[in-house]
Amino acid sequence: MKNQRVNLILLLFVVFGGFFIFGLSENIKGPALPVMQSEFNLHESQLGVLLSLNSLGYLLACTFTSSLTNKIGIKWIGILAFASMALAGIFMFLSKAYITLSFSYFLLYLGNGILEIGLGIMAARIFTKNTGTMMNLAHFFYGLSSIGAPILGASMMGWNVMGGELGWRGMYLMILSLSILPVIPSLLGKFPEEHQHDGKTTSYRNLIRDPIAWMIVAILSFGVVSEISIGSWLVYYLENAYDWSLKKASGMLSSFFLFFTLSRLFVGPITDKIGYILSIMIFSAFSGLCSFAAIFSGEKGAILFAIAGIGIAPIYPTVMALLAKQYSKGVGTAITFTVTLLGISSIIGNLLVGFIIDLFNRVWGHSSGGNDVIGLQAGYVFIAALAILCSFCSMFLYKTLRNRNKVVGKEKGSELGF
Structure with missing residues (x-):
């Protein structure tokens, strides 16, 4: 019992x-992007291409992580992810051209x-009860570091x-070097294997034919692209639309x-x-309405x-919790399928x-006296x-799902288990 704890x-x-x-x-790029743009003399479309190339690397990882997990185990997937991020910090430090x-x-x-696929699979195997609560708590730590990331x-x-x-x-270089720290508990810990279930296992072929899977992809894609776009463009928006300082704009992102x-x-x-x-449904509508109100006020x-x-x-x-329950017979496959398509949406x-x-700056900005705010507003x-x-x-x-009597998420209990 003690060893398990x-x-x-x-x-x-x-x-x-x-x-x-x-x-x-992910979120230190907000204050870094304007400096990079100035140093390399980049247009906004080039920034968009840069961020899309990032998503391409993310997408590529999604295509092989699940199958690689089955071959080398979830422990080594995590270690590989942390090592890649640390190595990226070294190359970032040495970058001299676009x-x-x-x-x-x-x-x-x-x-x-x-890392994202690996952490999703780990969490699905560890948090077998109160999945929505525990998934949100795990992602709370993502948000916790994101608060200080722009100011830091x-x-x-x-x-x-x-x-x-x-x-x-x-x-x-300094921040990405922190990726080495989780490698230590990864080497020491014993990771749970995928739970065995009776019945047909989830496959990519089944997911492709499943309209519910595609609806989940659409939900995640629209929601997450909105989320990451805020992290990428909010500082830029505030600096250029309202002439805010980098420090003040980064504070709003925080x-x-x-x-x-x-x-x-x-x-x-x-x-x-x-x-x-x-x-x-409720929370995404709230976010969209707040953003619209912010733009027009x-x-x-x-x-x-x-x-x-x-x-x-x-x-x-919450979508990850939904996948863990909806596709419990092969959650790794379901997560990979969904997040891979999310990567395409991000690009x-x-x-x-x-x-x-x-586009809006070129077509409508010049006709309004060279005002670039209209383009920023259109983007947001x-x-x-x-x-x-x-x-x-x-x-x-x-x-x-209600018509099929398959609505999930109303759980009872408080036990964490493997």
């Missing part, structure tokens, strides 16, 4: 610590993709190290992640009580950008935001609309 602590450190570092690695920068981001998101990143770039400024390269994190800490039990899909309503984090936060972990989404901003309207679409898709899925 110690092992559980080690595994929780890997899962929670993994999400914590994941949040750091091409090498793109490769570094590609490698980082390759590691992130492996902006601050570290200005640190004086060895007579010079640390800059974005040194900042990435406020977004504060609401984001608190939501994941407290919303989990609600998802288990009222159902996963109904929860997604101007600078005085900027706080609504941050408050939108309350609604967008539960979507990803398209990042491209669209950048090109929408450019697209981000807000994605959250609303997530809510509509959830409504459709809820009706479909």
Whole structure:
């Protein structure tokens, strides 16, 4: 019993610590992007291409992580992910051109993709009770690190190290080096194997033919692309639309992640009580409406950008809980299928935001005296609309599952088990 408790602590450190570092690695790019744009003289569309190349690395990882897990085990998948992220930090530090920068981001998101699939499989095997609550709690650590990531990143770039400024390269090197820390409990812990179930195991062929699986993909794609677009573009929006300083804009992004994190800490039990899909429907609509209100109320309503984090936060972990219950006979396959398609959506989404901003600036910005705000507003309207679409898709899925008497998420009990 004591050994089991110690092992559980080690595994929780890997899962929670993994999400914590994941949040750091993804959200320090907010304050770094404007500096990179200035240094490499990039257009907004090139930033969109850069972020899409990141998603391509993420997508590639999603295609092989599940099968690789079956071959080498979930323990070594996690170790591989952490090592890839640390290596990306080294290449980031050495980047001197746009091409090498793109490769570094590609490698980082390759590691992130492996880590995300790996952590999803780990969590599904560990949290067999109160899945919605525990999935949201695990992702709470992602939000926790994301709160401080923009301010930490902006601050570290200005640190004086060895007579010079640390800059974005040194900042990435130092933060991504933290990825080595979870490797220690990974080596010491004993990871649970996939639970065995009677009946037909989930396969990619079955998922492709399953309309419910495609609806879940749509929900996750609209919700998460909206989420990551906020993390990528909010600082840029506030700096250029309202002439905010980097520090002030980064502070608003941190406020977004504060609401984001608190939501994941407290919303989990609600998802288990009222159902996963109904929860997604309500919270995604709230996020989209907050973003629309923030755009059209101007600078005085900027706080609504941050408050939108309350609604967008539960979507990803709650969908993971839904997958764990809906496809318990092969959850690794279901997660890989869903997150792989999410990766494709992320590539398209990042491209669209950048090109929408450019398009509106070129077509309508010049006719309004060279005002670039219209392009920024159009890009953010697209981000807000994605959250609303997530809510509509959830409504459709809820009706479909209710008609089939398959609505999941209303659980009882408080036991954690393997």
